[in-house]
Amino acid sequence: MIYIVMGPSGSGKTLVGEYLKEKGMNELVSHTTRLPRPGEVQGVSYHFVDEGTFQQTKKVEASAYGGNWYGVSEKEVEEKTKLGDVFAVIEIHGALAFKKMYGEKVKIFYIASGPRDLRRRMTHRGDPKESIRKRMLIYRKNGEAFQDRHADAVLVNKSSKKQLFCQVEYYLAATKNRKKPKTDRTVYPSRRKLFS
Numbered sequence: 001m002i003y004i005v006m007g008p009s010g011s012g013k014t015l016v017g018e019y020l021k022e023k024g025m026n027e028l029v030s031h032t033t034r035l036p037r038p039g040e041v042q043g044v045s046y047h048f049v050d051e052g053t054f055q056q057t058k059k060v061e062a063s064a065y066g067g068n069w070y071g072v073s074e075k076e077v078e079e080k081t082k083l084g085d086v087f088a089v090i091e092i093h094g095a096l097a098f099k100k101m102y103g104e105k106v107k108i109f110y111i112a113s114g115p116r117d118l119r120r121r122m123t124h125r126g127d128p129k130e131s132i133r134k135r136m137l138i139y140r141k142n143g144e145a146f147q148d149r150h151a152d153a154v155l156v157n158k159s160s161k162k163q164l165f166c167q168v169e170y171y172l173a174a175t176k177n178r179k180k181p182k183t184d185r186t187v188y189p190s191r192r193k194l195f196s
């Protein structure tokens with residue numbers, strides 16, 4: 001199984017990725033031309049490369065986001081899927097490219113968060129003001145709040161980390177048991193509640 005974690009900037013994708021790694025799942029580490037944030041580690045957070053190297057690398061998919069390139073290499077997918085279930089933290093176009101290529105092996109998790117929480121978390125993470133502004137603009141312009149319609153499961157990140165991880169567990173169990181998970185309509189709080 002290939003689990004794709006997507007959602008707006010600051011929604012908690014990296015956090016969910018860290019939880020999956022703790023559980024022993026391998027990550028498809030993306031290539032990117034963006035500069036590392038403080039604390040990010042080469043080859044672990046991303047393969048940080050220049051544009052020339054990025055273009056030369058054979059990739060399953062590639063997308064531009066916020067003025068930088070992102071993509072997952074073919075080598076990464078070939079090597080890591082041999083070892084078992086994997087996950088990738090990527091945006092919508094990449095997620096849909098994976099779904100098209102690998103079909104039912106791919107499950108898309110969308111992490112839902114309201115704009116206030118997104119801004120607060122990016123601020124707390126220490127992102128520069130200009131970067132936050134750009135990402136909130138992308139959130140609105142790209143209609144990221146509505147990308148949940150492409151997901152197999154919607155996780156709502158509105159309170160504690162524990163509550164978020166419980167939802168991950170629920171959906172992992174559901175996909176393992178080959179049961180169709182309850183749709184987001186059953187677990188999703190009303191949009192008004194999420195955006196308050």
Ligand SMILES: Nc1ncnc2c1ncn2[C@@H]1O[C@H](COP(=O)(O)OP(=O)(O)OP(=O)(O)O)[C@@H](O)[C@H]1O
Nearest residue numbers: 008009010011012013014015121125157159160161
């Ligand atoms: N439920 C939560 N409780 C406490 N902290 C949280 C929660 N969800 C996310 N955070 C924190 O908010 C910040 C943003 O989360 P994270 O980095 O996982 O977002 P992201 O979706 O990966 O963002 P980006 O796409 O910008 O990389 C992080 O510092 C993370 O630890």
Ligand SMILES: Nc1nc2c(ncn2[C@@H]2O[C@H](COP(=O)(O)O)[C@@H](O)[C@H]2O)c(=O)[nH]1
Nearest residue numbers: 030062063065070071072089090091093094
């Ligand atoms: N299509 C892809 N999108 C990716 C990939 N790796 C990360 N991403 C997405 O880019 C944005 C910005 O990421 P950030 O680390 O700079 O905050 C975010 O939505 C990621 O999910 C990839 O390989 N392909």
